[in-house]
Amino acid sequence: MKKSALQYWLRYYRAEIRAALLIQLQYRAAFVIWLLEMIIEPVVYLVVWSTVARARGGEVGGFSPEDFAAYFIVFMLVNHFTYSWTFYVFEERVRTGKLSFRLLRPLHPIHSDLAFNLTYKFLTLVVMLPTGIGLTLAFHPAFEFTAGQVLLAVPAVALAFGVRFVFEWAYALVAFWTTRIMALNEMYYVILLFLSGQVAPLSLFPDWVQTLSYVLPFRWMVAFPVELLLGHLDRGQIIAGFVAQAAWLGLSFLLLKWLWARGVRRYSAVGG
């Protein structure tokens, strides 16, 4: 990338993040509600699974109550970092024609969404981190972080975010073809709930679900970095995981490019 181009993007992202901060600071109440959802859900699973483990004499599928606590606390944080919501808002942009203005800017609209998403992540970290610490004190999780795991988790989380953000942005483009995408979004959410490891660690699922989770992108969006950080994976699994993430990132990009070209063509056939 030429120096001037790099400068352009740096300046652009700085301005976009600044605007996003100004906007997001105005919606504190809404943010607290979204955050509560992001926090309460894993805590509920944690409590349920810990109870089940105790009732079963101390463990379920190799997970003790402390292992579950570790899994869901780390899951909550990783999920926060990779969370994306484009498909909840994209339909409105298409339906109301707001997308038109974005199309007339000399840059792809995905950039402003990325800036907005990243701003949200770092702004809400102020709440997420203390919550993680509070939960750690309350539930005594069995963490065993090595320096190597932490170092590897950083690119794994970044790639997980990349896969999720690009894949879900591409998924959101379905709105070009139908304006009733509530049901599709619900379906997506349910799939993600199970196959990203949100309801329970994927190793607790039947074999066929696990096999499915390896070939679909959802495991690589959250579960993989969580398992990596908790030391559940051996070297081969870690390498395979990174390869799968890179492959899904590439595939998602191609999917996005393909859908975007066709979607915008359709949008500009029917009018915004």
Next chain:
Amino acid sequence: MESDSAAIVHARDLTKVYRVPVRESGLGAAFRSLFRRKTRDILAVNRISFDIREGEIVGFLGPNGAGKTTTLKMLAGLLYPTSGTLKVLGYPPWKREKHFLRQITLVIGNRSQLVWDIPAADSFELQRAIYNIPRDQFRETVAELTELLDLAPLLRKPLRNLSLGERMKCEIAGALLHRPRLLFLDEPTLGLDVTMQRRIREFIKYYNQRYHATVLLSSHYMADVEALCDRILVIHHGQLLFDGELDELIERFSTYKTIEVQTRAPEGDLSRYGEVIERSDGYVSLRVPRKETAKVTERLLAELPIIDLTVEDPPVEEVVERIFAQGHAGPAPDEEAERAPGTAGGRGAS
């Protein structure tokens, strides 16, 4: 039709057909539509041709659904034409190439492209980054726009706290920060009060002169068009009915003129001269067939104690309304031999 080499907008036989789903009522029909969707083609713009030169202010006139917004959106690059040739600033607009997008702007009345939740000044900063506007030029432009549009008290308030008119001024300023060469203004004065409408009109005129920018404007308000446009394109049912100057439009499409007389005998019956449309304070307004104007004027002067007499064209609104009511190009019968309906009579054709 010859092409105008200096034109920055060049449209030939531009056509847009929308394919829309047909939804019948009833549950059965809804189920059937799951499997086989019926569609129907709507011809929104039908083979229109025109050229626009740099620095012109051109008004698009037409009733709702006439095809003027569709045309503007094709020119701005938001819609791709079904057929025909279209070049804007030398680019096929629907490809939305960066160099093209940097030179244009679109303002849609009642729609906001600035961020709703933050002050306009902050949105302007974002625009600066998006369009990579040099800091000095940006400062200069903002200062100029602030003064011209009286934005100083507005820039620091969140956009959503502003009135419609105040917001529109900010929108226009935001849309011009990158100093576009070509402006698409779709109903920019929609819903604004008269003072604000005038303010915005004056500003558009100023911008056009200062930067030699080309302005394509659609409006329902004739006052906008009268005050601003050197040239108008009348579009109806997707067809270009007229392309030329406003005076020429009136010349061609008004079959009547209004003669206003002040006479010493205002109570007298003047209906033998023409249709009496108004009487007040010794003045009488008569509607007279255009071709007979000279003859009637002569008779009035010879037969009545006239103090004052003026001959006027009917208001533009009336002329345009008549064209739309007729729904076709319909020039007066005696002009039909000279100009076929639907052909462009103005600069575009020359």
